[in-house]
Each structure stands twice: as structure tokens, then as C-alpha cells.
Amino acid sequence: AQSVAQPEDQVNVAEGNPLTVKCTYSVSGNPYLFWYVQYPNRGLQFLLKYITGDNLVKGSYGFEAEFNKSQTSFHLKKPSALVSDSALYFCAVRDGRSQAGTALIFGKGTTLSVSS
């Protein structure tokens, strides 16, 4: 089955500490993986993607993610959290059943709360 799991509904970190938002996936074929962020009353914004190549990908706002094929994971990380990073984060994977390979399957989202 094609799926994305974000096991934590909420992650709480103190400003300046490293953060990790977890994502695991199940998909047929090579995974195309994405992270998006949603701020209140705003649309989803693209953060980063993994298609192929280096397992560590860097994205916007200092975020990075590590692709781990053996663990089927794609965790989002940042070395030093900011209060402004507080938002809802979605992991997504291309749906391998999608005829044109365009549909994305999103996880349920993880709320990141960074305290000052």
C-alpha cells in the first residue's frame, strides 16, 4: 500500500535546540519525497525534496532532510530551531499508482512548536 506516516502529532522544542520531524513511507518504485510547511491561514509551502542522489538534501529556511532507504524514512531536521519555525509540517511522497506520476500522498502533518 502507498502511504506516508508522521508518527508524532506534535513536536515541542526550545529555541536554539535541534529539531527533528519524523516521516516514514511506503511506496512502489523509487520514492520521490517532499516536505511542505503550512503556516496559519496560509497555503502549503515547499521546503525540500529528494528525487535521487545525495541522501542529505538541503532546503529552505535552513531545513534539511535525510533519506534512509533501508528504514524507508525521510526525517526533517534543523540544527537550531527558531520560534518562527512553529507551523504544521507535511511529508509527502509521489503516488506510485498515479497514472501520470503526479499525485502526492501526504501524511497527516506534525505541528512543530518552538518555545522561546
Next chain:
Amino acid sequence: DTGVSQNPRHKITKRGQNVTFRCDPISEHNRLYWYRQTLGQGPEFLTYFQNEAQLEKSRLLSDRFSAERPKGSFSTLEIQRTEQGDSAMYLCASSLVPGGSGSPLHFGNGTRLTVT
């Protein structure tokens, strides 16, 4: 880049009425997507267009739903005989091809539908 624009922002309708939403994608983007997001869930794929052609529809898109993109620019999503289960945030996104399935999606702020 003026972003993806969706109208209206909010729509309240009575069960059984028809509603229509509009999406204006980023002007040079040739792919346009509709997703639906309910509370506590990630977005779910509904359909996508490449230029004016509707190339894929999810099984979530019942025959009460119809989407058009008549000139390959803006798109409309119509829901006929609305049901309370249609209450959700309807998201539009666009992307540029070439770039393939790895092209990031640019989302609008969504139209929130409430069916009473």
C-alpha cells in the same frame, strides 16, 4: 510571481446547493492540481490538468464533482448537490513542466467550504 490565487476564501452553503470555486495558477505554470484537506488530515489528491487537458482523477472525485480548465489558465471546481461530508478546505496548486514529477507544487491559500 503573484502566487496561486483562489476564490472565494470561504463559502457557506446549504446541503443540496451547487458551489463553484476558482483557481488562478502562477501564469507560466502548465500543470494545475486540486486537493482536498479535512481537519487533522493532510491534503488528498482530487485531479490534475496539464494545460487544458484533465489527465488524472482520483476515485475521491465523485460524479458530483467536476473540474475544468478551459483555456489552460484558470480552473474551476464545481460541486453539485453538496453534502455535509463535502465540508473541507479545497486547495489548488500549480507547477511547471518540464521538471517532471519532482517539480514542487505551489499552493494557494485554499477555499474553505462549509455545508450546513
